[in-house]
Amino acid sequence: MIRNLIAAVFAATLSLMVWTGGAAASEGADLPKQEWTFNGIFGQFDRAQLKRGFQVYKEVCATCHSVRQLFYRNLTEIGFTADQVKNIAAEAEVAAGPNEDGETHKDGELIKRPAKPFDRIVKPYANDLAARAANNGALPPDLSLIVKARKGGADYLHALLIGFKDAPEGVKLQEGMTYNAYFPGNQIAMSAPISEDGVEYTDGTKATVDQIARDITVFLAWAAEPELEERKRLGLKVLIFLIVFTGMLYAVKRRVWAKLH
Ligand code: HEC
Structure with missing residues (x-):
């Protein structure tokens, strides 16, 4: 009986895990869903990938974007x-x-x-005015919390970074704008920042556009929520505690009621 109960609790927990994992990935309707190592209840960041992501930030994005929370x-x-x-x-x-x-x-x-x-990690421009002056009037946003600030989170950022395409027939781009399949309105004042072999990874990883986009996305996901692993570990401990506690309660209940039956 206890075994059945524990099995039931375990099954419920498992389905909860699957459900939360799925929920994280299903935000952002039209975005291609990606597998991220930090998704799901056991999610963790890949340290080597985080370091590559920082290299991308430093060598590419830091020319225009700050990460002031770091x-x-x-x-x-x-x-x-x-x-x-x-x-x-x-x-x-x-x-x-x-x-x-x-x-x-x-x-x-x-x-x-x-x-x-x-x-704090040093920002590229003294102030917003200088930032706009250098970018055709557009302000490159701070990237510390961008993964949290955009619907679709990591999936969106990755899609945005690989989403630079030629404008389709009939679409007129405004001066200084670039077509992007995933940016709302499709016209963005940032030209494609990533190119094949745009960085030379110190760990020897092949620097395809997709790889670079993934690595910087993971780095910025970490920047937006550095305590993610801690939070998930705690959640897991709480779940295990609840399972054990439920089993104990059940055993106690059986003992108490045994005499009354
Ligand atoms: C030459 C300057 C420049 C570089 C380099 C650059 N950006 Fe940008 N970025 C901009 C500007 C300008 C905007 C504002 C675009 C707009 O509002 O239309 C922007 C906007 C963004 C946005 C906001 C998109 C949104 O949904 O609002 C993200 C995210 C972003 N950049 C990520 C990156 C990443 C990651 C890198 C490095 C791989 C990078 N950028 C490199 C200039 C740059």
């Missing part, structure tokens, strides 16, 4: 060593802040220092 030190969470993070940070410069004389500028120039692990 600090350099966060990169240790995706598998970079503390020393590697120090070196990555030191490649960028930040305002040094006032010196002993209270000056932030010298000869009209901002006083700078190399970035440190505790700094």
Whole structure:
């Protein structure tokens, strides 16, 4: 009897797992659904892929897009060593802040220092005005939370990045716009950022457009929800606890009622 009950609880849990996994993938009606390692109840990020994704961000997207929610030190969470993070940070410069004389500028120039692990990842433009000026008036959005901010999440981002096509017959593009099959309205002020072999992966992975799009998508999915693995682990513990607890309750119930029957 107990065995039946446990089996029933287990089956219910399993179907719940399948259901939640499916729900995550079915958002965004017309988007091709992708398999992501972080989907489903056992979902996890692939560390090697996260590092490749960061390489793509750094070498391609960082020219125009910031990721202001991330600090350099966060990169240790995706598998970079503390020393590697120090070196990555030191490649960028930040305002040094006032010196002993209270000056932030010298000869009209901002006083700078190399970035440190505790700094936010340095943004490409000083402000939105400068960002628009460099991009035909369009503002490249911050990418830290973009996977959460768009319907379809990771599926959308991946589709957007591989969705640059020639405009179909009869579609007139506005000045400076590019056709994209998945961008709402199909005209986007970003030209295709990814090309075949657009990056040279340090781990030797072949850099196809699809691979690069996948890797940067996974990196940005992590950026938007770095605690995803922790959340899923906790969820699993809670489920196991509930299964065991249900079994125990049932055993207790049998004992209590045994005398009364
Ligand atoms: C040369 C500058 C430039 C580069 C490089 C660039 N982008 Fe963009 N990006 C833009 C601009 C400008 C926009 C705003 C487009 C608009 O609003 O029409 C944009 C918009 C976006 C959006 C928002 C789409 C939406 O649904 O609103 C995403 C996501 C994005 N870029 C991702 C990336 C990724 C990922 C990379 C790196 C692989 C990248 N971009 C590289 C300039 C750039």
